[in-house]
Amino acid sequence: MYLLIPAAGIGKRMGSNRNKLLLEVRSQPIIAWTLKAAAASSIEWIGIISQPTDWADFKTILADLKLNKRVELIVGGSTRQESVYNGLQALPAAAEQVLIHDGARCLVTPDLLNSCAQAIRQCLGLIAAVPVKDTIKVVDENGIIQSTPDRQRLWAAQTPQGFHVKLLKQCHAEGLRQGWEVTDDAALFERCGIEVRIIEGEETNLKVTTPQDLAIAEFILSSRGL
Numbered sequence: 394m395y396l397l398i399p400a401a402g403i404g405k406r407m408g409s410n411r412n413k414l415l416l417e418v419r420s421q422p423i424i425a426w427t428l429k430a431a432a433a434s435s436i437e438w439i440g441i442i443s444q445p446t447d448w449a450d451f452k453t454i455l456a457d458l459k460l461n462k463r464v465e466l467i468v469g470g471s472t473r474q475e476s477v478y479n480g481l482q483a484l485p486a487a488a489e490q491v492l493i494h495d496g497a498r499c500l501v502t503p504d505l506l507n508s509c510a511q512a513i514r515q516c517l518g519l520i521a522a523v524p525v526k527d528t529i530k531v532v533d534e535n536g537i538i539q540s541t542p543d544r545q546r547l548w549a550a551q552t553p554q555g556f557h558v559k560l561l562k563q564c565h566a567e568g569l570r571q572g573w574e575v576t577d578d579a580a581l582f583e584r585c586g587i588e589v590r591i592i593e594g595e596e597t598n599l600k601v602t603t604p605q606d607l608a609i610a611e612f613i614l615s616s617r618g619l
């Protein structure tokens with residue numbers, strides 16, 4: 394299985410002056426935890442989509458980890474969508490399915506990666522997701538609640554997200570043509586009318602986005618004895 398890791402962000406919400414994936418949790422860079430989970434899974438090839446300005450740091454981390462997997466560095470874009478587009482172009486020709494997993498979701502388990510890698514062989518697209526626990530409100534530009542969707546139908550999308558490569562390339566190309574701006578790749582499949590399946594994710598599969606998330610990630614890793 395092939396894995397693309399979007400890791401080219403600038404961490405605005407983290408308030409970091411560098412790529413937040415280089416920040417440390419439990420004395421290791423965030424991206425190192427993500428890579429260790431991938432290395433412990435059935436993933437055979439990893440593409441780290443990243444800004445060339447971070448490549449020296451990433452190469453140092455890779456040298457320290459000594460992963461038993463093929464790893465390539467791919468130039469990221471100005472948005473996550475653009476980064477994934479670039480990643481798809483850099484996939485080996487043999488890749489028929491791909492998992493896409495945020496570098497910022499460093500608490501993912503090898504089991505979840507393996508579940509998604511298995512499941513994508515039985516469908517065209519999938520995402521890891523967890524049922525929403527809070528009541529969600531749709532709010533207008535004036536801060537007035539417009540509606541309250543049925544919580545039974547609401548899931549919080551995570552990554553890994555898995556897709557058939559040929560279809561995802563077509564959907565990304567259509568997104569470029571249409572000027573679609575999406576925050577996950579499943580949205581492109583949805584807009585192209587292709588079914589996307591939910592795979593039960595993990596409550597601990599946090600996307601490290603704000604400084605508070607660093608403390609939560611520390612706690613979760615510590616509770617795993619790491």
Ligand SMILES: Nc1ccn([C@@H]2O[C@H](COP(=O)(O)OP(=O)(O)OP(=O)(O)O)[C@@H](O)[C@H]2O)c(=O)n1
Nearest residue numbers: 399400401402403404405406471472473496497
């Ligand atoms: N141009 C971008 C933007 C984001 N990402 C990646 O997409 C994942 C999810 O994005 P997010 O958590 O939003 O990271 P940032 O974009 O860095 O955060 P912010 O929005 O706060 O700047 C991260 O692993 C990030 O590195 C990416 O590869 N390319």
Ligand SMILES: C[C@](O)(CO)[C@H](O)COP(=O)(O)O
Nearest residue numbers: 473495550551552576577600
């Ligand atoms: C892909 C994602 O992690 C699913 O929840 C999320 O959409 C990424 O959003 P971000 O703003 O790029 O962090």
